[in-house]
Amino acid sequence: MDRMSLFKELTEAFGVSGYEDDVVNILKRHFASHVTTTRDKIGSI
Numbered sequence: 001m002d003r004m005s006l007f008k009e010l011t012e013a014f015g016v017s018g019y020e021d022d023v024v025n026i027l028k029r030h031f032a033s034h035v036t037t038t039r040d041k042i043g044s045i
Helices: 003-012 021-031
Strands: none
Touching: 003 021
16 A cells, blocks of 8 residues: 555544544554554553
8 A cells, every 4th residue: 555545544534532443443454564563551553
């Protein structure tokens, strides 16, 4: 995925404060081949 596609997907994702699961899933999917991701108790990556 190129950067512009990622930016487009992120800007179109639902992600209001407290409900960022769509954004988190996009980022996890994008970075999965580069790093191991984890989430803390409040949901931060």
